[in-house]
Amino acid sequence: MLTFKIRLPEVPPSPENIYSDAVGLLLSDNLRTFHGDPGSHITYLSKRFGDMKLSLVDPHDQGERVLFAHHIWNSGIQMAEFISDASDPAKEGERGGRWDVTGHSVLELGSGTGLEGIVSALAGAEEVVLSDYPSPAILANTRSNVETNVPKEQQQKLTVQGHEWGVLTDHFSKAHANYFSRILCADCLWMDGEHYSLAQSMEHFLSYEEGARVWVIAGFHTGRAKLVSFFDIAAQAGLETENIWERDADGNEREWVKERNGRQEDASGRNKWLVVGILKRKQASSTEKVGRQEQFFASMLMQKSNRHT
Template sequence: MALVPYDENVLPALSKIHSSSAEFHFASHRLRLAQDWNRLGVAAVVWDAAVVLCMYLELGHVDLKGRAVIELGAGTGLVGIVAALLGATVTITDRKPALEFLSANVRENIPPDLRGAVQVSELTWGEGLQRYPSGSYDLVLGADIVYLEETFPALLQTLEHLSSEKTEVLLSCRIRYERDERFLRMLGKLFSVQEVHYDEQRDIRIYRAVRIKTKPEL
């Protein structure tokens, strides 16, 4: 999903996003992710926040083996793919227009013996959430999904639905505007939020959020 408006003439340094593919090495695997800016725009580009989150996962800050993971707004699928390679059972989600592209990247980069541990699924935030068991995920992942203010209520609703008090939410993002800070304040009303990592070179922060325990009714 989008993170910044893009004008190739104004921002030539971002011309790499027009490359048809991007290559990485994570979890002892060489990954080649197709990109297609012209057809799908920002949903089909590997952004820095995804790379930083993959690096964070690979360093073992989160135990992924055997855990149930869901990625939101997956785009190219890099984060979910890396989580699966590190031992998680992963549901990789995005909106319907991105699914064919996303599925192709998953098929290309997940070894046959691990494909049973990965599912690609349609999820528009705030819609059809009953298809996803409430609070049943150990880990919710999102890279550069905090940027459009009009999506904040639906994103918060989705995070709340997917999470129990034992669920960890990891959001990797670049804080650019006041609205980004506003989202973190909104998130903080439902979750305990802390910054757990900062990549200074890429100016990317990773936030960990856990549902605030609700007091039992008397």
């Protein structure tokens, strides 16, 4: 169970806590999708690297608060588990080495606490950039988590960087175009209005190396339709979905489908499940690439225009 991989700080009993616990017992199928409270901390219980204490930012600006960088999400825990297992000598060969970051340059988009990027560094990545919206509070908290959980001699290979999806004209974006062989993205798909910008950043930063991949994991808690939308938009941006499947909090897996149960998935059921996707660059001629880019940007402009009308 993914939720067994974390430990929350003990809170003194109160009527509110008792009620919350009772709801959890009565609705045991309604798995919690996020964990922790703003300004608090959470402990990730890693079998591979030991307990990791992660502070959770307490953003005071409402615009930053709606980014939900002040929680740990099940998708991030799952990605950290995949990466940890891939580096474990006792589990060598598990999942065909699919989640191995050894020797890779890694970019985490929407890093929040930085959990997946920190685990990547500990698992043997050559270089790791943990990026999130350029909020001083969010980025300062991520840096604090790096200092807390990464040995000092390894911290030099991690960088915390502000990056707004789709904004690719700053120095960092220009200097790192087509640079990263691994891009991590955990629970960033719930904002369907940002799908074009997110896909644009992925395509911009992904290396042209044959083995370069984007790893995406997201929860169904905001609805399946939003997840379907992202993978369609990523294809327009030139990113092909190489593998995609669904996995629940207990490790059960099933086929990915764009629609399930006649679009009548109940909240408690879908909260258990994550979509796991591995994306790579589409192979296309120069002419096809130009045409695809023109179509993508036209769609992006239309979508942004609709949002402002």
